[in-house]
Amino acid sequence: MTRDQRVILTIAILASFVAFLDGSVINVALPAIRDELGGGLSTQQWVVDAYLITLGSLILLAGSLSDVFGRIVILRTGLIAFGIVSLLIAIAPTAELVIVLRGFQGIAGALLVPSSLALIMSTFRGAAQARAVGQWTAWTSAAFIVGPLLGGIFVDLISWRLVFAINVLPIAVTLWMLVVLGHKDERKKDTRIDYLGAVLGIVGLGGPVFALIEQGNYGWGSPAVFVPFVVGLVSLAAFVWWQQRAAQPMLPLDLFRQRNFSVGNVATLFIYGGLSLGGFIVVVYLQEVAGFGATQAALAFLPSSIAIIVLSSYFGALSGKYGPRLFMTIGPLLASIGYVTFLSMQESVNYFTQVLPGVVLFSVGMSITVAPLTSAILGAISAQQAGIGSAVNNAVSRIASLVTVALVGVIVVGALNVENFHRVVLVTAALLFSGAVVSFVGIRNSGHAEDEPTSAAPIIAP
Structure with a gap:
């Protein structure tokens, strides 16, 4: 590998590691969050799903954003946003605020993984690309070992809040390496961002998920449950319809x-x-x-x-x-x-x-x-x-x-x-x-x- 290839691979690994680490550690911290901030099973579900709603809805959109604004710009934006939101979660005084911030963390996370892989795909070719992806897989997979173990130790010995604050260190290192790399971004012309598809996707996923989680509190007959459920299903149908007609669809x-x-x-x-x-x-x-x-x-x-x-x-x-x-x-x-x-x-x-x-x-x-x-x-x-x-x-x-x-x-x-x-x-x-x-x-x-x-x-x- 050249010097730039090594730096880019390291950046891609660290950026993805941050997102995977956060995802792998959360289940371990849920009982501690409940004990300190209150809430029942639905609160724990929301702490997980608020992140997944925005992440799952926007991960396809991230590719278009990278093409329009540049992969490094999007990666840097995602890292900074992920770090700021992680620190805010670490000091959040209520469960409701944690849930809202987890949604914003999912938005930032959606920018990290696709942009990281895109950097590898555009930098390496042929057999070198396969080896680079293999190394990316091996190192990022380590997050699924390190994450729960670190999270358990933090929860037992210190506080669940450190689970989120720890993200700042690898993010800072990755941002520094982006400066060291010093690459100019490449942007594709005539690329459109499917904003309507993104909105329909978020509403289509968020509505039914809200209904499924909150039906235990309000019941299926409550407008607070069946209205989001119906609106979500209609939005999902509209999403599929729009993807068939959009010039550059998310899906x-x-x-x-x-x-x-x-x-x-x-x-x-x-x-x-x-x-x-x-x-x-x-x-x-x-x-x-x-x-x-x-x-x-x-x-x-x-x-x-x-x-x-x-x-x-x-x-x-x-x-x-x-x-x-x-x-x-x-x-x-x-x-x-x-x-x-x-x-x-x-x-x-x-x-x-x-x-x-x-x-x-x-x-x-x-x-x-x-x-x-x-x-x-x-x-x-x-x-x-x-x-x-x-x-x-x-x-x-x-x-x-x-x-x-x-x-x-x-x-x-x-x-x-x-x-x-x-x-x-x-x-x-x-x-x-x-x-x-x-x-x-x-x-x-x-x-x-x-x-x-x-x-x-x-x-x-x-």
């Missing part, structure tokens, strides 16, 4: 004409929905009902992060040899069985006999799934479409997280207890199983586009 619907791309994203919706729902409820349950400390709860899923980092490339290579269908079927099935084993958990939980076996099954299942899933989706489209294809898949995974975490309020009746926990576990297992069925029925091993796509890395939704 190019033509991509979904490729079978493996469309089926793979449906599988993503189920699999990553289950991943987020299960991760949310298990970590919260272990702390609030089973009496685990934040660090202990954070370590519960540590084997899954390690397994995905270590085994994903191996199963990715096997998928390239034998096709993705078998792996996309077996992987979610094993993960589903892993969650079924959590039904043995009661108010008193033994980690080694009631948690670890299920985590191991889940870890192996996700390791088998992640790389073949990404390969199937991006292998169905051309190299020229790889950037937007990866962005669409990342947006789908975030939206899956958003919707399933919002569903917790529908599944859980009253306070979180053993019975409610088991109910959520069964829904999680059903989502993962559905991902396996969709993959088995819909994925084709010969669903590749004529042009081999540029390498792109899976983003594991927190």
Whole structure:
């Protein structure tokens, strides 16, 4: 690598690491936020989903913003905004303010990951690009190990507020490296920003999510619930209609004409929905009902992060040899069985006999799934479409997280207890199983586009 390539790769890794670190740590901090600032399960849902609403809605728009204003400008803006909002969350006096600020943090986060990958794609070519993306994947995946562990230690020994304040250090280093790089931005001419699509997307996601979370407080018959729900659904329909007519849409619907791309994203919706729902409820349950400390709860899923980092490339290579269908079927099935084993958990939980076996099954299942899933989706489209294809898949995974975490309020009746926990576990297992069925029925091993796509890395939704 040249000096500039090394600097750009480091910038891309650090910028993405910030966004992934914040996403991976939040579940561990939720009980502590509730204890200090008040609120029940719906407050905890909103702390997660306020971030995901804006992130999932705007991650596709970030590509257009980078083209119009320049990738480095957008990346710098996202970093500064993320740092400022993180500090404001760290000193927020109320749960309501934390939720509002998390929404703004999601806007900033939406600018980071696509711009980081775009810098890599525009700087590296051929085999060097594949190696750079591989290094980006390995280092950013470390956020899913470091994040929960650091968060647990901060919550147990100091305060949940440090979980957000710690973002300032890597952001400051990244901003300094952008100055050292000294590159001028490249901007594309005749690029339009789909503002209407962005607004429709935010309203379309936000309305139903608000209704799902708040129905437990107001009931489905309340105008405060059914009006946002209906407005959101209408906005989603209008979003699809507009994307068919917009000159430069946020979501190019033509991509979904490729079978493996469309089926793979449906599988993503189920699999990553289950991943987020299960991760949310298990970590919260272990702390609030089973009496685990934040660090202990954070370590519960540590084997899954390690397994995905270590085994994903191996199963990715096997998928390239034998096709993705078998792996996309077996992987979610094993993960589903892993969650079924959590039904043995009661108010008193033994980690080694009631948690670890299920985590191991889940870890192996996700390791088998992640790389073949990404390969199937991006292998169905051309190299020229790889950037937007990866962005669409990342947006789908975030939206899956958003919707399933919002569903917790529908599944859980009253306070979180053993019975409610088991109910959520069964829904999680059903989502993962559905991902396996969709993959088995819909994925084709010969669903590749004529042009081999540029390498792109899976983003594991927190």
